[in-house]
Amino acid sequence: MRQSSIIDIISPIMVGPSSSHTAGAVRLGLLARHVFNSHIRKIKFRLYNSYATTGKGHGTDKGLLSGILGLGVDDTRIKNIFGSDIAQHIEYSFEYMEDFNRHPNAVDFIIEGKDLKMTISGESIGAGEVVIRKINDFNVKITGHYNTLLILYKDSVGIISTVTTLIQKEHVNIASMSCDRSGKGQIASMCISLDGELNEKIVDVCQYIKHVHLVRYIKKLES
C-alpha cells in the first residue's frame, strides 16, 4: 500500500463538501474524460447506491460533469456547472440506481462521441481516491496516480511483448500491468501503469501495431 505523506494530509485544496462524493466525483470524471479522449456529444451518468442517495446533497452530479468537462477539484465553477456556458455543448443526463453488487460509490459513464461510444465504470474508494474499473466489458485499473497506457486490441500472439519492449526501449519502468480479454482471439485490453513519462511518439507507434484498435495515454491526475 502507498504510505501517505504530509501533503496528502493537508490537501487537497478542493470545493466541498465531501472528498469521496465531491472531489472523488471530479477525479472520476477527469479520468473518464482522458479515457474517452475525443469530443463528447452526449453523456449519461449512472450513479449507484450512496452516490445515488446522497449524491445530490454532496454535489456528486456536479462533480462528475465538471470532471468530464475538464475542471479540477478546486474549481469554483463546479457549484454552478449546470446551465453554465462550459456545459452548453454537451447533452447530459443522470440515472440513479441501487445495486448491492456494486461499490457504494460507483458510477457508470455512458459516453457517445462522433463515431465512438464507450461505457466507463469507476468507484470512489475513500478520501478522494478513485479507480476506473471497467471500460466497456474489460476490467482495467486506472487510479490517476500513474501515467497509464491503455490498449484495446484483438487478442493475438506477441502484442503484449511488442508494447512492453517499446516501453523498455524508452527506459520507463512499468509499475504494474493488467490484462483482460473476452475470449481467445477476441478483443482484449491491456492497462500499464508507468513510473515515468512516456514519449507521445510511442503512443502513436502503438496505434499502428497490427490488431490494435484503440490506444490511450492517460496522464496521472494532479493530487
Added chain:
Amino acid sequence: MKYKSISTFADLLGECELQEVTIFDIAQKNEANLDDIKVNEFRKIVKKSLNAMQDAVKSGLKSKEMSLSGMCGDDCSRLKSFYSDSHALFGTIFEKIVTYALAISEENLRMGKIVACPTAGSCAIVPSVLIAVSEEKNISEKSQIDALITAGEIGRIVSNKVSLAGAVAGCQAECGVASAMSAAALTQLLGGTPRQILNAVALALKNLLGLTCDPVCGLVEIPCVKRNAFLAVHAVTACELALANVESKIPVDEVVDAMEQTGKLMSPMLKESSQAGLAKTKTAVRLEKSLRK
C-alpha cells in the same frame, strides 16, 4: 541530516531529542527527501494550503448561503452578530476560533473552496485555531507554516496505522485526528517542545475515542459543521495542559492503538452508513423524507 524513516511517535520524539530539533525540522527534511524536492519547495506547497485556508475563512465569513440540502449554512452569521454586542466568556481569541471554524465548515458545505485537513468534513479544526491565534498574536507566516507541517506530520503518522475515514474508524479518525493535529499545530505555534506537542496530541485524541460517525441524511452537515467548532476548542485545552507539562499517562502511540481497536469494535451502523445514532432520530428521519421530495 540524513533521511530516517519515522513510523511511530516514539521514533519521532527520539529523533527530535537526539538531534535537538523540533518536529517540523525532521518532517520537512524527510518529506522533501521522499518527494525528491528541496525543503523550500516543500514549504511552498504547504504555504499554498495555508493560503487557501485563509481564503476559506474570508469567504466563509462573508456568506450565509445555505448548503445544497438547505439544512445548514447560516450559523456563522448568527454567531458573528451575537459577538458583535456581547463578548465571549473566554475572550476574543475564543470568539475568533469558533467563528472561523463555522465559517470554514459552512464554506465547505456550500461547495466553496476549502482544504481537506485531513478530510473535508473535518476541514475547519486545524485552520480555525491556527489562523485565529496567529492573527491575534501577530505570528509570522513562517511560524504558521512550521505549525502546519507539524500538524501534517501528526496526521501522517496516525494515518499509517489507522485510515482517516469515518467509514473505517468513525469520526474519532476524522474530527478526532483533526483536533489532535490542531493541538499539535497550536503547541508548536506557542513554542512548545516536541515532547509537549506529542503530549497535546495524546491528550486531545484520548478524549475523543469512540466518537461515532452518524451524519443526518448521509450528508457532511449534521453534526459535522458544529463539531468542527467544538473540537477546535478541544484542541486548545489539550495544548494548554501540555504546555503546563501535564502528561498523558498513556503514551501517544498507545492512544493511537486504542483508537484503532475502538474503530474496529465500533458497529458499522455508526460508521458513516447513517443507519443509527443521530441519523436515525425521529427528526433526522423526517428531514430525510423531506429531502427526498
